[in-house]
Amino acid sequence: MTSTNVTISSTPDLRHVLTKDVNKTILENGLTILLKEVHTAPVVSVQVWYRVGSRNEALGLNGITHQLEHLMFKGTHSRPVQFGKLFSALGSASNAFTSYDMTAYYGTVGSDKLETLLILEADRMQNVALTAEHLASEKRVVISELQGYENSPDYRLSKAVMQQAFPESNYGLSVGGNKSDVEQFTLDQVQEYYQTYYQPSNATLVITGDFDESTVLEQIQTYFGPIPSHPVATAPAPMSVVTKTAPSAPIVLKEPGSAPLLDAVYPIPDAQHPDIPALEILDSILSAGRNSRFYPALIESGLATNAHAYVASLMDGGWYNISVTAAAGELSEIDQVVEATLEQLRSQPITLEELERAKTQVKAGFILSNREIENQASQLAYNQIVTNDHCFSDRYLRGIEAVTPTDVQRVAQTYLTPTQRTVGLFEPTQLEGQPMPAGIPATQTAENFTPSEPVDPAQVAKYLPDLATSAGSDTQSLPERWVLDNGLTVLLLEDHSTPTVTLSGHIRAGNQWDYLTLGGVASMTADNLMSGTTSKDDLAIAKALENRGASLDFLSLREGVDVSGYALSPDLPVVLETLADVLQHAIFPQQLLDLSRQRMLTHLQLELDDPGALARRTFQQKIYTQDHPFHGFPTANSLKNISREGILRFYEQHYRPDNMILTLVGDFEGAELRSHLKRTLGQWQNPRSSTALNFPEPQMPPTIQRVNAPLPGKTQVVTYMGYPGIERHHSLYYAAMLLNQIIGGDTLSSRLGTEIRDRKGLTYGIYSYFAAGLHAGPFAVQMQTSPEDTQTAISSTLALLKQVKAEGITQSELETAQRSILNSYPVDLADPDILAQRFLMNEVLGLPIEEIRHLPQRIGAVTMAEINQAIEAFIHPDRMVIVSAGPVDVIRS
Incomplete structure (x- = not known):
């Protein structure tokens, strides 16, 4: 098929996409400020990055950077309240992370909340109230987080490999820390660390979005200018790489698990070294897509189900x-x-075709990943923190453009040698043996299961300036809705702010249709759409996209197949032609189906060895009966019995134009695009009649039902609690949204988050949700806990839900939840991916196209009477299914 250009947009000069119009200012106290006005939506991203990470930690203090990151949310001397509650009240998508070289705090809000976010970040730069009580609580949370990581064999193997690869460097330590060090942290140590590194001269403040630069600079001077600075302690010596003269013996871990793993590490130079661009190109050639070197050698050969690689380029090495x-x-x-495969790179130059494809993938990936203001701010902050040059990415992209085949061969010969590598092998042992008895220490037996008083929103409000709710979405542009003659529905919204296009689609061919055949048929069909058509094999299909840095993916979910695609605007025709080809002409070659089956069997093994996946699977099969399509999951037996004929029947029955909705948001001309879609997808026909699903309504469990799924070799328990919930069209849907926001919609600001995580420190994360789709998905509470804390956390959750059932919520809580959702709504819609998905799912659910504008009004109109109706209808703490998966049998009847 030939490509037809449907857009007049041209690819911009990549060197200036990100750093153009960035204003850099340094205050007298040393604070570096990077400002970039982007007036595409009324939102701003505010990020404060500190040049401190695990590389700065002294012996015995591994994890103290991460521990301090947690404590930064516990409140300040002037605002003694969980900062997560303040951010939630602003509608801010706020979070933080710790890495080797930096700790970052970031939030995105409506433009009218920018000054408030600056006030909060300035307050906690040097004013956090570090207390023994807070430290003890967050130690438990951090240890829970670390134990969650330890559940993963990948993490345990990587940890062992890094320790051996970099024995003399902090880069060999885990960023999150290790349990023995965390347990011994003292308040004095944490305070000293905070006072040393959290100061203006060690920080970069980045703001991107819709603001006035001169006004914001004045505000920054007002709130950050008075904060004092002092010289920052130097970090430990830069990473020293021990030069090896012979290959080292592999690290071998023989532990409970489900799939064999290999992990190899090769030391490379720091981020600013001139060899890094060539290493990035080498990485793309090795591992990016079906036309990479690893794909035929490892995946297509059937040796492996997954092969992944990446370049880690940091301040002192990588x-x-x-x-x-x-x-x-x-x-x-x-x-x-x-x-x-590496020897081929060392001994022979790469082809020019490989080189150009890799360059295109890297450059296109850079543009596509920096569409959102949050990612732009993060890239600028990374540039400044790691290289002390916010324009570093310009140099990086120039370096990518200059890479030659000789450069790639040279860096392979220099860095990717057998003598320099450290390799680890994970050899899973059989999952056998009896679970150990629950060991709940005596200090836990007198735990108070009665929830503390719910947080008074008025107490939160007094630490914030008077705030108006963000403006509604009455002005949100609506897509053009268009139905082709064959029944395919298309939604188009032009947005010329970046030279990119987001494609989102939905096909009514999801996992629920396995109910009529074998578990896994829907997923295997979606996974193999790109495996070949009547005119192209899988490599040709992949090459057409990979040569342009574009993508097209299909993922079978419960109620439908999710279609996602991304491209620079000139390359949209290739994505659409590929989409049209695989939807109409897929042939599902037997050899590739067999490889897909093997990957799915391996994935199933991994899923059954993962506490979160196993708990979710067990929970859903317990709350839905076998005659309900939400009950089914693939099994080894069902996957082995899926035939090519069965896949073709499923494809021919369910992949039809009147089963599909397609949404496109981005840089295109609507008239040209409509013409192109009519040519490529307008001829798609399916003479078969559509199939309907008929099944009984799910029933509530009569009493509390507890199920435990023991997994040897794990350190954390994942628990699901709940029952069948509601469908999207329920009359109390908006009340349910608000009720959930109050109960567990946020792990820091909700009642569950306040009680279980923040006050008691029993979990790293706890959430609740209603999965409301075309059919009634579950209402669920999900948490991750240490084995000794699991029973306490479950009992506390039940007590809190009983309190809500008996006493309801307050008017102040309702109003706070309304403001939180309404303030965050325009922030969400500023993301083109989220916007496209909102348009798509509203259409899938049969909602009017104006729903995206009306939702704020409907949320704001919910009354306390409707909330009370929702509590009565949806909160049933005495009728819950409770499933825990993890290392021990922690549930007591």
């Missing part, structure tokens, strides 16, 4: 990582294939 999940192959054979 590494190249290769990780492989084995299928039928032995790890030793996979190791040999990896080394043989």
